[in-house]
Amino acid sequence: MDFVIELKKRGHRITKPREVICSILETSGHEHFTVEKLHNLASRKDRNIDLATVYRTLELLEEVNIVEHSHQVHGSGIYYLKSEYDNSHIICESCKSIYDLKEETKKTINEILIKDSHFDSINHHFIYSGVCKKCK
């Protein structure tokens, strides 16, 4: 899937910054990016891309349901590809590594939430934290 095409389809223009940011995300697997990291990577691929442009592009990609963000323990955002149950992760309080949860775990939790809460649909969007094995 080509994210810029998705943008074009919806009437947005294809620009160099958008191409660069989309290509980083497309090849990222499940990586979770701080805005700063994404900005650095993007600026390295092209001439300097403004931080504001990175924010604006991420906002756009979020509108279009390609990207999603949540917040780290200290408040700054992390952005990553959205997929049905992929909007969750667990961060090590010690080394700050971010891991994905197993598909099965995420699916189970999602089902429990829909069943038990008084919400019919849930965009789960969460961070778990703890200390991972490496840091013990």
Added chain:
Amino acid sequence: MDFVIELKKRGHRITKPREVICSILETSGHEHFTVEKLHNLASRKDRNIDLATVYRTLELLEEVNIVEHSHQVHGSGIYYLKSEYDNSHIICESCKSIYDLKEETKKTINEILIKDSHFDSINHHFIYSGVCKKCK
């Protein structure tokens, strides 16, 4: 339980701002406060209490395991009493109401996470969001 006593026990001083903030939290039930709201409430109870003092007091209460915080969709913090499984909630994307999850739900999710993730202990700290019944 008296939170200021808990602070005193650990060698911290009892001051008017701490008394005021503790008393608000003690009578809050499960309410989730933005720092701004807590600051307003506290300032109304006493003379003006500085925002920095609110932050410092909340940080202290978090150290002492009385309070916990997480982040709203747009990044600013919300603070609330900590209890074993009380560090989670679900926020309506439309009216911004914050609800607690059922004890049972929270407990189940916690158990699943510990069982399935490669973390041995988890300080779950998360926000779910969706659209609540009122807003449908």
Added chain:
DNA sequence: TTCCATGCAAAAGATTTGCACGCAG
């Protein structure tokens, strides 16, 4: 008396916004 906690102001960090220009369509 001692030194911790506060208020105030300034700093720091993250994100958003206004505006003029350049480029995509």
Added chain:
DNA sequence: CTGCGTGCAAATCTTTTGCATGGAA
């Protein structure tokens, strides 16, 4: 050619920090 998207700078919002003073113990 038209107007959307960008870069730049400034503004805004949230949280943190330095420092002198006042008050708790």
